[in-house]
Amino acid sequence: MPMAKGVGPERVLQIGEGRFLRGFVDWILAQLQRQGRYDGRVVVVFPRSANPAAREAWNRQQGQFSVVVCGIEAGHPVFRIDPVRVVSRTIDPHREWIAFLDTATLPTMEVLISNTTEAGLVWLDEGYVADQAPQSVAGKITAWLYRRFQAFNGAADRGMEIVPCELIDQNGTTLRTLVLRYAEAWHLPAAFRQWVTEANRFYNTLVDSIVTSWVDDGSHPELSEDALAVVREPYYRWLLEGPPTLGERWHLTRDAGLAVDFVPDLEPYRELKVRVLNGAHTAMAGLGLLMGLSTVREAVTHRTMASFIDALLRREVLPTLAAHGIAESEVTAFIETVLERFSNPYLVHRLEDIQLNADWKVYTRLWPSWQDYHNLTGHVPPLLTLAMAGQKRWLETQGTDNPFAAWPLGEAARDLLDAAVQAASDDLRTSPESAIGHTLNQTIGS
Ligand SMILES: NC(=O)c1ccc[n+]([C@@H]2O[C@H](COP(=O)([O-])OP(=O)(O)OC[C@H]3O[C@@H](n4cnc5c(N)ncnc54)[C@H](O)[C@@H]3O)[C@@H](O)[C@H]2O)c1
Numbered sequence: 001m002p003m004a005k006g007v008g009p010e011r012v013l014q015i016g017e018g019r020f021l022r023g024f025v026d027w028i029l030a031q032l033q034r035q036g037r038y039d040g041r042v043v044v045v046f047p048r049s050a051n052p053a054a055r056e057a058w059n060r061q062q063g064q065f066s067v068v069v070c071g072i073e074a075g076h077p078v079f080r081i082d083p084v085r086v087v088s089r090t091i092d093p094h095r096e097w098i099a100f101l102d103t104a105t106l107p108t109m110e111v112l113i114s115n116t117t118e119a120g121l122v123w124l125d126e127g128y129v130a131d132q133a134p135q136s137v138a139g140k141i142t143a144w145l146y147r148r149f150q151a152f153n154g155a156a157d158r159g160m161e162i163v164p165c166e167l168i169d170q171n172g173t174t175l176r177t178l179v180l181r182y183a184e185a186w187h188l189p190a191a192f193r194q195w196v197t198e199a200n201r202f203y204n205t206l207v208d209s210i211v212t213s214w215v216d217d218g219s220h221p222e223l224s225e226d227a228l229a230v231v232r233e234p235y236y237r238w239l240l241e242g243p244p245t246l247g248e249r250w251h252l253t254r255d256a257g258l259a260v261d262f263v264p265d266l267e268p269y270r271e272l273k274v275r276v277l278n279g280a281h282t283a284m285a286g287l288g289l290l291m292g293l294s295t296v297r298e299a300v301t302h303r304t305m306a307s308f309i310d311a312l313l314r315r316e317v318l319p320t321l322a323a324h325g326i327a328e329s330e331v332t333a334f335i336e337t338v339l340e341r342f343s344n345p346y347l348v349h350r351l352e353d354i355q356l357n358a359d360w361k362v363y364t365r366l367w368p369s370w371q372d373y374h375n376l377t378g379h380v381p382p383l384l385t386l387a388m389a390g391q392k393r394w395l396e397t398q399g400t401d402n403p404f405a406a407w408p409l410g411e412a413a414r415d416l417l418d419a420a421v422q423a424a425s426d427d428l429r430t431s432p433e434s435a436i437g438h439t440l441n442q443t444i445g446s
């Protein structure tokens with residue numbers, strides 16, 4: 001369905017319409033547009049069949065929405081409403097498959113962005129039926145790239161900058177592997193696979209910024225009608241591992257003043273961000289919910305929980321990052337920034353939202369620190385163990401039996417973990433808050 005507002009050719013295909021893409025990627029594109037650096041407009045694609053109300057909101061607002069940037073920046077309170085007018089139209093590929101494929105034939109298209117949660121970039125065993133959308137995100141992208149390859153006879157200069165933003169390790173490499181796997185499974189020509197590899201650039205990326213929905217309290221009438229408005233903290237950072245081609249297309253030089261950087265190796269940044277920020281979220285969410293807390297802000301302003309998270313990060317996570325070659329001063333500075341970000345009074349970041357797929361978040365966000373701490377010191381980390389026990393207990397209250405059982409662990413690691421978590425769980429049964437206080441006293445006192 002066309003949405004006529006805005007000028008400039010369609011240059012960006014965005015798979016995903018969620019809060020994060022609106023408050024982060026689309027906002028960055030709006031800043032580039034405002035500075036006259038980039039005129040590209042965005043075609044937003046719903047990765048799953050769109051719910052009619054969401055579609056209607058996008059159409060009613062002609063793809064325009066507000067990003068409320070609020071919190072503390074350089075010690076000063078910030079509350080700003082930034083308009084974002086970069087979207088040209090939306091497409092639901094499950095209903096408009098041909099319109100979706102047709103966008104691949106636009107000579108102006110040059111950037112493909114996705115964010116479909118961790119559940120999006122996965123292999124689904126499915127065939128390709130012409131005229132019908134595959135279910136998988138990577139299958140849709142494969143079909144789209146194949147259409148482009150055909151439309152331009154495999155021209156090397158019609159490849160795309162492919163920028164997945166899903167929070168998974170090596171997201172660009174993962175997407176390329178999935179595309180090549182679909183190309184093979186669907187018996188697409190070898191020349192296409194070669195074009196995918198040689199003419200397209202897949203970036204591994206790391207995004208960092210907290211984006212939540214705008215909760216309308218009537219205080220800003222201009223936002224009352226905006227069903228797509230989001231709230232974002234002032235802090236944001238986008239790191240991309242890959243060639244600078246995307247930066248060149250966006251005229252993204254230092255003087256743009258945007259926190260987007262191209263780095264040769266993402267790994268140290270990823271370890272730092274995931275272990276500190278996401279690790280702290282996962283640690284506070286399970287225990288916090290058991291204690292009756294509901295938001296991140298409530299957790300970091302609760303005396304016992306705040307001390308617990310602070311000690312967990314500085315005593316048990318920090319040493320594991322130093323062992324990964326990240327300077328202690330850098331880790332400490334990041335911990336301090338993160339704790340300040342968590343106390344942002346404007347963000348209503350619900351612990352229950354953080355708990356989506358919590359069993360795997362414990363595995364990717366807490367377990368690596370746990371294991372490294374144990375290897376480094378020969379001791380079980382008591383605070384991380386209690387956080388994991390809190391997660392296990394909370395997951396059990398939600399009906400998941402033995403929530404960590406599916407993790408791929410060797411027998412020795414499994415026995416060690418089970419014994420440690422079991423001991424910590426016993427303490428949680430009576431009062432989570434006193435278990436936290438007790439563990440904290442023992443740790444800090446030792
Ligand atoms: N919101 C944040 O603060 C934030 C910050 C950094 C990273 N992220 C990342 O962004 C992701 C989305 O967060 P959000 O706040 O935009 O959520 P959201 O619910 O607003 O959007 C989720 C998006 O993913 C799509 N999606 C969900 N499940 C899917 C599936 N199984 N297959 C294909 N697509 C699927 C939805 O259609 C939608 O486009 C998170 O999982 C996280 O990895 C979020």
Ligand SMILES: O=P(O)(O)OC[C@@H](O)[C@@H](O)[C@H](O)[C@H](O)CO
Nearest residue numbers: 167207208209210278281354356
């Ligand atoms: O978005 P999720 O569900 O992967 O994880 C929940 C939070 O930890 C996450 O959204 C952080 O706020 C974000 O990663 C900050 O950059």
